Amino acid sequence: MQNFFQFHTKQEPFRLFSKEHIITIAIIFVLCLLLFIFRRQLEKQGLRMFLRFFLLFLLIASDIGYHIWLVSENAWSPKDALPLHLSDLSVLLAIVLLFTKNLRLFQFLYFAGLGSSIQAILTPDLGRFSFPHFQYIEFFISHGGVVLTCLFMVLAFHYRPTLRSLWMTVLIVNIYGVCVFFLNKWLGANYLYIMNKPKNASLLDFLGPWPWYLLSVEVIMIIIFYLLYSPFWLKRKFDGSS
Numbered sequence: 001m002q003n004f005f006q007f008h009t010k011q012e013p014f015r016l017f018s019k020e021h022i023i024t025i026a027i028i029f030v031l032c033l034l035l036f037i038f039r040r041q042l043e044k045q046g047l048r049m050f051l052r053f054f055l056l057f058l059l060i061a062s063d064i065g066y067h068i069w070l071v072s073e074n075a076w077s078p079k080d081a082l083p084l085h086l087s088d089l090s091v092l093l094a095i096v097l098l099f100t101k102n103l104r105l106f107q108f109l110y111f112a113g114l115g116s117s118i119q120a121i122l123t124p125d126l127g128r129f130s131f132p133h134f135q136y137i138e139f140f141i142s143h144g145g146v147v148l149t150c151l152f153m154v155l156a157f158h159y160r161p162t163l164r165s166l167w168m169t170v171l172i173v174n175i176y177g178v179c180v181f182f183l184n185k186w187l188g189a190n191y192l193y194i195m196n197k198p199k200n201a202s203l204l205d206f207l208g209p210w211p212w213y214l215l216s217v218e219v220i221m222i223i224i225f226y227l228l229y230s231p232f233w234l235k236r237k238f239d240g241s242s
Contacts, residue, residue: 005134007073014126014136024131025121028144035151042156051156055149056098062142063091069134084180084191086116086173091142094149106153107165109146111225112173117146125198160232166225173221
């Protein structure tokens with residue numbers, strides 16, 4: 001049990017697309033599918049409120065638990081524990097979204113949060129923390145929670161992203177990236193992987209050396225945002241032609 005929480009764990013390191021990783025991805029996918037299948041029931045006020053506050057509790061407990069764990073293990077450091085990675089920031093923004101139900105925040109989170117969280121789930125930078133370590137479970141609960149929150153807001157509250165919000169998100173993410181670059185220089189950190197690539201296998205390994213992979217990331221980000229927007233564009237096009 002102690003090894004479950006140890007920061008310097010003796011467990012086997014995380015392996016990308018291991019059996020445990022694939023099962024975890026499948027669980028998140030099934031939960032998203034269930035939300036979609038039972039989308040009509042989400043129109044009921046009681047169920048909608050329950051799921052909203054359940055997701056809120058899940059994300060808050062996960063995030064607080066993570067920082068308590070780091071502090072208790074004497075492992076909290078501003079170099080790697082601040083929520084400055086886009087997927088980590090998205091957890092906090094998802095909490096605010098569930099509290100406020102702000103449409104513009106949703107439109108930003110739909111692109112930036114959903115895109116970064118899916119990337120994090122598929123290629124997590126977990127190092128030595130494999131299943132069933134606390135960090136493994138917390139990581140997938142928090143990032144899976146962001147994905148579920150975005151889908152929940154679409155299905156339960158009928159929120160929709162727009163093409164304008166897509167490009168506003170691109171602009172905001174780029175401005176944020178510049179700010180994080182200077183914070184990285186100050187802290188000696190590598191948030192957003194701007195300074196170098198993650199140690200674990202990731203999409204960045206196929207995008208060339210620094211700094212050229214940053215340009216590739218920009219293009220891929222826009223492509224991913226358009227892919228996320230495409231279901232809504234197709235639906236409008238289909239509804240307009242029917």
